[in-house]
Amino acid sequence: MNKLTALIPDRVIDGISSTADENVAIIVNGNSISALVRHEDIPSGVEQIDLSGMTLMPGMINCHEHPLMYSDDYQSAYLHASSAYKALKGLASLQRLLLHGWTGVRVLGDIDVYYGNQDIRKVIEEGVFTGPRITGAGQQSMRPIARGYRSLSTHTGLKASNRRYVQASDPLNMEPIWMKKPYS
Amino acid sequence: MVEHGTYLVPTIYIGDYYAETQKLRAQDKNDDYSRNYRDKFLTMVGKAHKAGVKIAVGLDLGGYNIDPKLFVKEFAVLIEAGLTPMEAIKAGH
Numbered sequence: 001m002n003k004l005t006a007l008i009p010d011r012v013i014d015g016i017s018s019t020a021d022e023n024v025a026i027i028v029n030g031n032s033i034s035a036l037v038r039h040e041d042i043p044s045g046v047e048q049i050d051l052s053g054m055t056l057m058p059g060m061i062n063c064h065e066h067p068l069m070y071s072d073d074y075q076s077a078y079l080h081a082s083s084a085y086k087a088l089k090g091l092a093s094l095q096r097l098l099l100h101g102w103t104g105v106r107v108l109g110d111i112d113v114y115y116g117n118q119d120i121r122k123v124i125e126e127g128v129f130t131g132p133r134i135t136g137a138g139q140q141s142m143r144p145i146a147r148g149y150r151s152l153s154t155h156t157g158l159k160a161s162n163r164r165y166v167q168a169s170d171p172l173n174m175e176p177i178w179m180k181k182p183y184s
Numbered sequence: 185m186v187e188h189g190t191y192l193v194p195t196i197y198i199g200d201y202y203a204e205t206q207k208l209r210a211q212d213k214n215d216d217y218s219r220n221y222r223d224k225f226l227t228m229v230g231k232a233h234k235a236g237v238k239i240a241v242g243l244d245l246g247g248y249n250i251d252p253k254l255f256v257k258e259f260a261v262l263i264e265a266g267l268t269p270m271e272a273i274k275a276g277h
Contacts, residue, residue: 013270013273016274018270020270057277058277060256060276061240061276062242063191063241064193064195066247070246070248071248072205072246072249075210089247089248093248093250093252094247096252097255099252106242
């Protein structure tokens with residue numbers, strides 16, 4: 001059995017109630033929260049950690065994110081780095097977010113034609129690296145020969161005629177595919 | 185949206201971030217949009233919230249280049265749009 005610990009802050013926000021509760025202790029079993037109890041109901045023999053002056057609340061969920069965008073000029077960044085480079089910086093950035101309280105991140109596609117975000121999620125789930133829970137689509141969902149292609153051309157100075165292939169997404173399984181331009 | 189229980193993820197602060205920092209010329213059109221329509225945008229988010237649409241927090245800020253402390257600013261703009269502080273916190277859970 002894991003060691004039980006009681007966290008005793010001044011206030012707990014549970015994410016459901018409309019007010020913070022001032023008489024709650026959080027019982028932690030190993031790495032998991034096992035119960036919320038009144039101060040007077042803290043089991044005897046449990047290690048107590050005094051968090052006076054602090055408020056505890058559940059981890060935050062960011063429902064719209066693109067972790068691989070490592071640069072402000074994100075549209076050029078799309079083409080200026082490998083998938084591995086983007087994934088490594090993406091993992092570092094997700095780990096920083098976790099340390100700032102963001103425990104869930106929903107990816108709405110990203111600046112990568114391969115599997116950067118899927119592999120970040122995989123290594124986190126395998127326990128190789130720590131990081132937030134990740135859900136969502138790895139690849140940008142866009143109409144073929146449409147938004148992404150035009151915007152990449154605009155911001156990289158590439159002429160449309162110079163690019164024979166465009167990147168798109170399979171809308172069903174969110175996996176990247178390459179499509180040959182139907183015109184040239 | 186109320187009928188189907190659909191969440192609205194307004195993603196407001198990203199507009200402020202680029203408009204305030206003017207970091208990217210390619211973003212100029214979006215910056216104009218943020219400056220000119222910000223009030224209307226916030227009003228519409230507030231109306232949706234009042235009508236019972238579920239609101240959730242989303243940032244769209246990207247990754248490595250962004251100070252992670254900035255991400256909580258979405259809670260502040262949701263309050264500006266009409267959510268109470270606790271409603272904004274709950275939108276992030």
